[in-house]
Amino acid sequence: MFNVEKATNDCIQWIRDWREENGPGCNLIVGISGGVDSLVAAELCVEAVGADKVLGVIMPNYKQDDIDVAYDICQHVLNIDYLTINIGSAYDDIIDQIDAAFNVTDQTLINLAPRLRMATLYGVSQSHNGRVVNTCNLSEDYIGYSTRYGDAAGDFAPLAQFTKGEVKRIGHYLGLPKNYVEKTPSDGLCGKSDEDNFGFTYAVLDKYIRTGVCDDPEVKRRIDRLHEKNEFKLKPMQYFNYKEEKTDMNMSPDEILKAFEKAVAKKEKEHTIGEELRSCERQIKDALGIDVYIVPKNKTDKQVCKTLSKDDITFVGRTKDIATGKIRTTVGFKDGTQTSVVLNDWEDEDDTEKAIMWCLLKKCFKSKRSLEKVIYSMEDM
Numbered sequence: 001m002f003n004v005e006k007a008t009n010d011c012i013q014w015i016r017d018w019r020e021e022n023g024p025g026c027n028l029i030v031g032i033s034g035g036v037d038s039l040v041a042a043e044l045c046v047e048a049v050g051a052d053k054v055l056g057v058i059m060p061n062y063k064q065d066d067i068d069v070a071y072d073i074c075q076h077v078l079n080i081d082y083l084t085i086n087i088g089s090a091y092d093d094i095i096d097q098i099d100a101a102f103n104v105t106d107q108t109l110i111n112l113a114p115r116l117r118m119a120t121l122y123g124v125s126q127s128h129n130g131r132v133v134n135t136c137n138l139s140e141d142y143i144g145y146s147t148r149y150g151d152a153a154g155d156f157a158p159l160a161q162f163t164k165g166e167v168k169r170i171g172h173y174l175g176l177p178k179n180y181v182e183k184t185p186s187d188g189l190c191g192k193s194d195e196d197n198f199g200f201t202y203a204v205l206d207k208y209i210r211t212g213v214c215d216d217p218e219v220k221r222r223i224d225r226l227h228e229k230n231e232f233k234l235k236p237m238q239y240f241n242y243k244e245e246k247t248d249m250n251m252s253p254d255e256i257l258k259a260f261e262k263a264v265a266k267k268e269k270e271h272t273i274g275e276e277l278r279s280c281e282r283q284i285k286d287a288l289g290i291d292v293y294i295v296p297k298n299k300t301d302k303q304v305c306k307t308l309s310k311d312d313i314t315f316v317g318r319t320k321d322i323a324t325g326k327i328r329t330t331v332g333f334k335d336g337t338q339t340s341v342v343l344n345d346w347e348d349e350d351d352t353e354k355a356i357m358w359c360l361l362k363k364c365f366k367s368k369r370s371l372e373k374v375i376y377s378m379e380d381m
Contacts, residue, residue: 002166004173008044011170015048018156022131031121032056032082033150034069036181037159040171041135042078044158054080057094057124059117062088069180077177083124087116109380114150121154131155139164139205143223145194146295169323196272226260316356329355 019026028049030042045054056074060067074082090115098104123134134154136146138161146152159167164185171181185194185202195201200219207213214220315332330340339359 004169008170012048017253027130028054029125030133032070034066037135051080055083058084061113111147114147118150118153127249143226148233164202331359
């Protein structure tokens with residue numbers, strides 16, 4: 001059950017909190033189209049931060065049939081300052097230059113205007129210490145009824161989790177003029193109402209979003225197709241995830257151990273020092289600043305001493321740096337020496353067992369003992 005009072009008050013507080021965190025003292029910039037979404041979004045912002053911190057921007061493409069509504073909303077309903085910036089000449093110049101190279105498609109003609117409007121909003125925002133308000137609602141987002149990098153953009157989206165019907169209920173709760181709240185929704189681009197474009201009503205769409213129920217199978221299929229086709233609009237831009245080979249200093253103790261164990265397992269039967277193991281030697285040397293000597297399990301070497309184990313440990317101490325919050329684990333050995341490790345970027349800073357293992361390895365490295373023997377002895381602990 002939609003609780004309009006709670007939803008409204010929670011959203012207003014969320015706007016306050018978002019502004020305080022992301023732009024304390026900034027102005028909130030709203031594109032005013034004359035429709036219910038921009039009206040309600042702007043009023044929520046006014047309730048949250050005050051009318052003097054909300055700026056409306058009206059952006060006709062030469063002309064706008066309901067521009068008087070937009071003016072009335074700014075002047076008499078919201079009582080906010082506003083700018084009128086006509087995007088018509090910029091729109092024509094771009095279309096003409098595209099048309100000189102290609103046949104301009106209907107999609108270009110329709111979607112260029114909202115993209116120019118969003119660019120305008122950001123131009124105003126950056127010149128007026130602002131943050132841009134996205135005014136899309138859940139119903140439109142669900143079926144992709146928006147222009148990517150156009151009206152679908154913005155810095156924050158107060159209406160993104162409210163259906164069209166819920167946005168209207170919030171508008172009524174806020175006491176906004178009924179004729180503007182119930183105004184027939186239209187994108188102002190193609191001359192049709194939203195519902196004419198959809199082939200179904202907002203009431204049907206909203207019910208399906210909230211309950212999963214749609215009485216008309218064909219309408220359900222159409223909604224599902226639109227949702228699947230346009231879902232990408234709500235996702236971050238995909239990118240190639242290039243991963244550089246980790247520098248040795250960036251490897252955690254746990255990662256170094258795993259690298260050794262993998263290399264040792266691969267070379268164990270060969271009784272040889274493979275390139276992977278030599279690479280591990282270099283990694284440890286770079287990471288810890290000490291020389292490492294690796295000896296295969298079944299190969300004798302005069303440098304190999306007895307295997308270190310927990311029996312060689314006399315004490316384990318842990319201290320926390322108050323300034324950095326980092327934990328240092330110190331391990332003392334029977335020969336009177338100590339070694340320690342700082343739990344820096346590990347997932348679990350309380351994992352003392354890992355710290356002890358790392359200290360044993362460091363002790364082993366300093367003693368030039370067989371790393372493989374240490375690894376195998378630790379598996380038996």
